[in-house]
Amino acid sequence: MSEGGELARLLDKALRELGDAGRTELACRLAAQAFAVLEKSDPGLAERFTGTLHHLTCVPPTMSPQATEAAAQGVGG
Numbered sequence: 001m002s003e004g005g006e007l008a009r010l011l012d013k014a015l016r017e018l019g020d021a022g023r024t025e026l027a028c029r030l031a032a033q034a035f036a037v038l039e040k041s042d043p044g045l046a047e048r049f050t051g052t053l054h055h056l057t058c059v060p061p062t063m064s065p066q067a068t069e070a071a072a073q074g075v076g077g
Contacts, residue, residue: 008034008045012052019056028056 001009011034020025031052038046 001042004042004045008038008048012048015040015049015052024056028053 012031013026014042015031015034018024018030031049035049035053038049
């Protein structure tokens with residue numbers, strides 16, 4: 001894998017982790033910027049960030065520990 005490809009893989013992983021940690025909006029903005037930087041010079045590499053955006057927007061949001069416990073106890077519904 002090229003250096004650019006390896007950097008894209010690492011950025012992709014970091015953005016997914018950021019989204020999974022509840023910072024989805026920031027992760028999406030950064031993924032979109034990565035796509036924009038790469039789309040003309042390396043469309044194949046840019047496409048990776050299309051996948052990242054799909055992952056970030058299709059993953060259901062995680063509930064806070066408090067909401068999870070309340071749901072388990074039948075509170076709030």
